[in-house]
Amino acid sequence: MLYNNKSTHQHADHHCHDSCQNITHNHAHNSLHARNINKNHQSNLGRENHDHIQTQTNDLDPPPDEPDQQSPTVKLTWKIQGMDCAHCAQKIENGIKTLPDINQIKITFSTGKLMVFVPNKNKEIIKLIEDKVVELGYTPIFESSPHHHEHSHSLDKKALLPLVTLGILIVISYIILLINHDIGKYAFIVTAIIGIIPIAKEAITLTRSGTPFAIETLMSISAIGALFIGAAEEATMVIFLFMIGEMLEGIASNKAKKGISSLVELMPEETVIVVDGNRKTVASHSLKPDDIIEISSGGRLPADVILISEQASIDESALTGESIPVNYLYGDKILAGSLVVDNTIQLKVVSETGQNAVDRILQLIEDAEERKAPIERFIDRFSRYYTPAIALLSLLVMVIPPLLIQTDWYTWIYRGLTLLLIGCPCALVISTPAVITSALSSAAKYGVLIKGGAALEHIGSIKMIAFDKTGTLTEGKPQVTDVINRDITTEHLLTVVAAVESGSHHPLAKAILDYAKQNKIVFTEANNRKAIAGVGIQGDINQETFYVVAPNRLDTLSTQLPQEDAQLIQQLETEGKTVVVVVSHQKLLGIIALQDVLRQDAVSALNQLHQLGLKTLMLTGDNERAAKAIAQQLNIDYRAELLPADKLNEIEKISTTTAIAMVGDGINDSPAMKAATVGIAMGSGTDVALETADAALTKNSLLSLPKLIRLTRFANRNIKQNITIALGIKLIFLITSLFGITGLWLAVLADSGTTAIVTANALRLLKLKK
Secondary structure: OOOOHHHHHHHHHHHHHHOHHOOOOOOOOOOOOEEEEEEOOOOOOOOOOOOOOOOHHHHHHHHOOOOOOOOOEEEEEEEOOOOOOOHHHHHHHHHOOOOOOEEEEEEEEEOEEEEEEEEEOOOHHHHHHHHHHHHHOOEEEEEHHHHHHHHOOOOOHHHHHHHHHHHHHHHHHHHHHHHHHHHHHHHHHHHHHHHHHHHHHHHHHHHHOOOOOOOOHHHHHHHHHHHHHHOOHHHHHHHHHHHHHHHHHHHHHHHHHHHHHHHHHHOOEEEEEEOOOOOEEEHHHHHOOOOEEOOOOEEOOOOOOOEEOOOOHHHEEHOOOOOOEEEEEEEOOEEOOOOEEEOOEEEEEEOOOOOOHHHHHHHHHHHOOOOOHHHHHHHHHHHHHHHHHHHHHHHHHHHHHHHHOOOHHHHHHHHHHHHHHHHHOOOHHHHHHHHHHHHHHHHHHOOEEOHHHHHHHHOOOEEEEEHHHHHHHHHHOOOOEEEEEOOOOOOHHHHHHHHHOOOOOOOOHHHHHHHHHHEEEEEEEEOEEEOOOOOOEEEEOOOOEEEEEEEHHHHOOOOOOOOHHHHHHHHHHHOOOOOEEEEEEEEEEEEEEEEEEEEOOOHHHHHHHOOOOOOEEEEEOOOOOHHHHHHHHHHHHEOOOOOOOOHHHHHHHHOOOOOOEEEEOOOOOHHHHOOOOOOEEEOOOOOHHHHHHOOEEEEOOOOHHHHHHHHHHHHHHHHHHHOOOHHHHHHHHHHHHHHHOOOOOHHHHHHHHHHHHHHHHHHHHHHOOO
């Protein structure tokens, strides 16, 4: 059936779609309405011919290649305790690279996971990897099941022991120094040696593992050098301040990870399963699709499920940020991690092990760390050269002045050792990943998934947002607004149209059928239902053929509209409605107008985007008059009567001069989303759209969009601030140390302090108001 002036001729083939339901895409629930939004090729109010569009993935920065699929590989996974920063993750990766039979390593700081791909699983390779991790100073916990959860603590008492011990020894040494200066100096030397031993051991391990310029190495050289030139007190304090800085950095980093780790804790370890009426408790990770489970009030869902009880009130705030519980009815799909509010309910599991909504969100976050922002990749490259360069400068400062201008060696060795402490790139290296981890965590809390640093940086820089209309700006649920009969009764008209449209899955056909049922119209499916290519649909009732077509295709049926009816149709289309006409024997029997309704949040969201200084554009296949009516309500620019190829061309043309985002369902609009600077998908965490976009609004709410823009802009500013702080403080202390204005104490404070400052600055993203 053809429904509008240009692009809606695609409905002529909608009967084919009815028999090809594999093309159907069901969008997940809209939490505002607690209903499944069915997007079965819903756009004829902007109907695009997407039968031949292949889903594409928009990777601004694709992750490293997966292991060669031709050679057999096994993935081994560990939870790593004590991995407090991205720099720690890099140390572990460098260490494991030196082991034999390692195909690939993936390590994610935000979730604390180490994944190693090996040719085959055996005890020897597992022990080898675990021994290396332990040697590097971390605790590996092998994950033998898909849902092994390990709760992390911000501060481990065991980790505090060396710091407390060293602090006590420093106090004792200082008291001895007050009583006897000479003995006190030796006490400080002993204290410094006790403090430096574990750091030096780690430095040696890291050097052997391929990380020769780690902070531990620089700290060890500086402290030992200070001992040799008689600055034992300073050496001791440098070590103590370093240990405090490491502890503070660990606390701050764990806070950054807290939002993400809280997602893991949403999953219950055990679940009640119902088999033949009998209830038993099983491990949640053992659940399979079609299992029947029972969840009591206050319990969380262990998998994606379908409700088989009559109704349920569900709190989804942990996943979507929506604080008001949502009412679900029999047959509705509910996501894992949601909380049952009222009574005990039964549900049917639909997700495979490790493939529920929470698992997918965690997987997306893990993958996101591999998609580094351009600035992050630059910093990684810069830091590889920065530390060796500072180490070389430090050596030259120690040697050249005493040799060339005969100054005392003590002064310049001391200054060189101070410079060495400035050479650690920790603050610079963590400046960007700390922000990205915090941004991902903060976004996840209010229903937005961002696929990595590259997407984060690009979203924060966009100047224009283009929207698909149907299902994005509108509900995607057209409703009958006008029924005008000619020569037959309204009941007879609805009976005819419902009979011809019966069995169709097209949104407009379904809207007409629903309207007929609401009006208690009794009908049976027409005989010989078939599409007329490019015209509409026809069917036989009592040996009489009826046609349901768009007004501008009536000439193909040799039918002319009376002037009065032509003006009426034009008026309806001007109001933003889609019109179909019913014809038999070249005679008009009636006119039906339908209209898709705007999302409740569309006007507010668009106003907020305009306040943020963004230009907005609606791309639709709908007719010009209907598109204009919608655009006027939203105060948005528009392009109408576009096919998918036209949308693609429009985006490509704009993207050459302006950073543009494309918002759509991620499937119909995938070519345009791919061509845009960044693609943003509407839908839930289990939606296929997540695979095509760089960000996803999991609440299926447009109000998440201005939040996303604010967050990414704030994150981009935060990254620039952190880089400025890290490099600025380094530069200041580089100059002051070179001229002897600042010493070892302040140098280590500058290093640890800067790391703590940039991490604390990144943590501001976690407190960003929703």
